[in-house]
Amino acid sequence: MQRYEQVKSEAALRDWREIHNLIIPTAPLSAEEVEERAIRHHLEVAYLGDVAVGNSTVRPPAEGTSVVIARVLPAYRRRGFGEQLYRRAVEHARAWGANTIETIVLESNDDGLRFAVRHGFVEVERYVLPGDTVPFIELRRAPGRA
Ligand SMILES: CC(C)(COP(=O)(O)OP(=O)(O)OC[C@H]1O[C@@H](n2cnc3c(N)ncnc32)[C@H](O)[C@@H]1OP(=O)(O)O)[C@@H](O)C(=O)NCCC(=O)NCCS
Numbered sequence: 278m279q280r281y282e283q284v285k286s287e288a289a290l291r292d293w294r295e296i297h298n299l300i301i302p303t304a305p306l307s308a309e310e311v312e313e314r315a316i317r318h319h320l321e322v323a324y325l326g327d328v329a330v331g332n333s334t335v336r337p338p339a340e341g342t343s344v345v346i347a348r349v350l351p352a353y354r355r356r357g358f359g360e361q362l363y364r365r366a367v368e369h370a371r372a373w374g375a376n377t378i379e380t381i382v383l384e385s386n387d388d389g390l391r392f393a394v395r396h397g398f399v400e401v402e403r404y405v406l407p408g409d410t411v412p413f414i415e416l417r418r419a420p421g422r423a
Contacts, residue, residue, distance in 0.1 A: 279358070281365060284311075284320035292322045292329035300348045301383055303411050319369045323349070323358050333362040335369045342417075343375030347392075359392060378418045385411050 284293045290311055298305040306314070314320060314334070323331035331349035347362035367378055380398055382389040398416035405412045 278326060279361070280324050281361065282322050282324065284315045284322060289322050290315060292324075293320050293332045296322070296329060296332045296348055296350060299350065300386070303383065303409050304406060319366070319373075321362065321365065323362055325353065325358075331358045331362050333366045335366045335373070337373055338370065338375040341375060342377040342379055343370035343373060344379045344381060345370050346380055348389075351388075354388060363392075363396065380416050380418075382414050382416065383411055384414055390414065 282289050284290055290308070293315075294306060294308060294311045297311070311320075317337065319335040319337075321333045322329050323333075330353035331347065333348070334344070334346045336344040345363065345366040347359050347366060349359045349362070370378060379401070380393050382393055384390075384403070393416050397419045399419060400414055401417045402415040403412045404415070
């Protein structure tokens with residue numbers, strides 16, 4: 278059975294962090310950083326039974342623009358988890374008052390880039406974090422896309 282849980286408990290926090298750090302190995306987050314994000318951002322974990330298979334981030338809008346990111350472990354991709362996480366995240370961003378949606382994909386995440394492009398996002402910026410080698414790509418969704 279699939280379920281989606283907002284990160285509030287210690288267990289969900291650990292699951293969210295583990296998925297983040299497996300998918301974004303170039304910029305791992307500490308437990309303290311995730312704890313702090315769970316307060317500022319809307320974080321969710323997707324479960325298949327007891328297994329954490331994906332997570333999402335929604336940042337509160339700044340000047341009407343909210344950043345939304347879905348992540349699914351490679352072994353659980355192409356089963357609709359990404360779509361569910363993404364839709365739930367966009368709904369949350371809109372409820373927070375966002376009118377523009379952005380996402381951020383690591384350049385090496387081919388699945389992520391294809392997913393974003395299929396959902397109407399276009400690249401707006403590319404940047405390398407200090408000490409990193411793989412660039413992050415920032416994308417914005419074309420207006421009027423569902
Ligand atoms: C982007 C990401 C979250 C998608 O997760 P996912 O669970 O595979 O997503 P879905 O299963 O909902 O859809 C992915 C694809 O599978 C297809 N699909 C979904 N269910 C399917 C099924 N039962 N059979 C065949 N294909 C299926 C979808 O049409 C979609 O196709 P597309 O990528 O060519 O557009 C995942 O690839 C990921 O974590 N990437 C790295 C992180 C990242 O870069 N995230 C940023 C994106 S916002």
